[in-house]
Structures are given as structure tokens and as C-alpha cells.
Amino acid sequence: MRSLLFAVSTLALGTATALAQPAVTPPGTSHMEKLGEFRQTGVGERPLIPQTGRRADALNKNLQHIKVPPGFKIELYAIVPDARHMAVGPSTAVLFVGTRKNKVYAVTDRDKDRVADEVKEFAPPVDFKIPNGVCFSRDGMLYVV
Numbered sequence: 001m002r003s004l005l006f007a008v009s010t011l012a013l014g015t016a017t018a019l020a021q022p023a024v025t026p027p028g029t030s031h032m033e034k035l036g037e038f039r040q041t042g043v044g045e046r047p048l049i050p051q052t053g054r055r056a057d058a059l060n061k062n063l064q065h066i067k068v069p070p071g072f073k074i075e076l077y078a079i080v081p082d083a084r085h086m087a088v089g090p091s092t093a094v095l096f097v098g099t100r101k102n103k104v105y106a107v108t109d110r111d112k113d114r115v116a117d118e119v120k121e122f123a124p125p126v127d128f129k130i131p132n133g134v135c136f137s138r139d140g141m142l143y144v145v
Contacts, residue, residue, distance in 0.1 A: 049105070049119035051079055078107045078116030084132040090140050096122060098134040104144055 050056075056079060063074050082099040089096070095107040095116075106122040109115065133145030 046120045046124060049079060049081065051116060051119065055079060075114075077114065078119050080105050080107060080119055085134055087134040087136050087142070089142075090136055096134045096142060096144075098132045098144065100130055100132050102128045102131070104128060104131045104134060 056076065059076050059079065063076060066074050068074055078095075080097045080099075082101050082103070083097050083105075084100050085098040087096045087098075088094075093109045093112060095109075097105040097107060099105070104122040104126075106118075106120050107116045108118045110117045128144065131144045133143075135143050135145075137143065
């Protein structure tokens, strides 16, 4: 347990140190030019998790059998494979979902109609190991445990 805490605190310290370094823009280079120098990770387009079809129909059918108190209702928000734990972004319409496998998903509701518009894998190049603990700090940093 002590080594795990040390590893987490070392990671947090390393991240804080990296973030504290000021970005240096070469003379004569605008910030827009600097942004244009970013490169792709090579991951490409992440496939969307289907939110309709037989699975959604089966889940909606099961939801009809759940009894809720008067004035409440239950509806399907999103289909996320192996969902285990979730964290709502403090200032965005993004929900992050951890699993007991090796993936974290980002769920977005762009039109804010309380139904997910997209479910995609979050940070596919990262090799997660049972990322079932996702949470936000008070300053809005996402942590995946």
C-alpha cells in the first residue's frame, strides 16, 4: 500500500512539475502557429459504441419492470461496455466511465437532452490496468485510479 501511495504521489508531483513550467514560444512565433505544430498520436478515429439496436431495446424493456416512487422515472442514458464507476466533468457535458477491464470511456451529451450522443474510448494509447476509479479534483483535474 505504501508503494502504491508513493507511486501515485510521485506521479502527481511529476505532473504538477511539468504543468508548472512556463510554455516558451520562440520569438516571432504566434500561439496559433505553435498550436499548428501539434502532431497526431496515430490512434485515428475512435469507434463509437452503438446506442441503439437489440441491446438498447433489451435494456429499455428491463427498465420498464423497475418500480420507482411516484414523481420519479428511470430512462436509459448510455450504453457503456463493462461500466463500473463514473465521474461527471465539473464544467463540461462529459461523463467519464471506468471499467474493471482496461478501458475508460468518455460519454458526451452535446445537446443536453439527458441522453448520450456519443460513447467513445478515452485515451486509447494509455495502457490502463482495471481503471474502475475515475474522479475529478476540486480544480477540475481528472484522476483515473
